[in-house]
Amino acid sequence: MSVQGPGRSEDSPGEHPAAPEGGVYEWYTRGLELLRTGSPAAAVQLLARATEAEPDSRSIREALARAQFGARLFHEAAGNFRRIVESDPAEDYALFGLGLTLSRLGEFEAALEPLALAVAMRPDNKDYANALRHARATLESRKP
Structure with a gap:
């Protein structure tokens, strides 16, 4: 599995104008996998996209919060x-x-x-x- 993202910089929105492949569930599961394997900053990218699409999903928001914590976005x-x-x-x-x-x-x-x-x-x-x-x-x- 490979997820290309803008790295740790969140100031470069022009690098990836298209949404990641798949839908909300795929973003969520890939985000969880990234979080589990020690890539919280990359997980934030996917989980933030999933949260935008499903703002009332507690499980997605919790995963995003965990990723943000891991990425030191307190x-x-x-x-x-x-x-x-x-x-x-x-x-x-x-x-x-x-x-x-x-x-x-x-x-x-x-x-x-x-x-x-x-x-x-x-x-x-x-x-x-x-x-x-x-x-x-x-x-x-x-x-x-």
């Missing part, structure tokens, strides 16, 4: 995770993603609520608990 990832949480406040993974992304942005206080909610929904998930513990410890260490 503001964009936070926006997509937030949009999922706004449409489904019981979506624990999106809450975790939002909290983790806010932590990466240095917004530890804002990260506490979504992380705490994710932990309350899935107390057995060690990743959720570790992220909450890290955010709390960071805030505690910054107190005067």
Whole structure:
């Protein structure tokens, strides 16, 4: 499988004026494969196209947010995770993603609520608990 994209530069829209081959499902599955194999920036390209075509698809938006997180596009990832949480406040993974992304942005206080909610929904998930513990410890260490 080969996906040619503009690389990490998102400032070159003229390089690929045509849509990628296939339809939304193909963009989604290829995007997931790129994400799984360690190419989040390339995944963002396909998943953003799929999200434009299906803006109400939670699974596509979640995959896009994960790809954006992996590509260190934290503001964009936070926006997509937030949009999922706004449409489904019981979506624990999106809450975790939002909290983790806010932590990466240095917004530890804002990260506490979504992380705490994710932990309350899935107390057995060690990743959720570790992220909450890290955010709390960071805030505690910054107190005067």
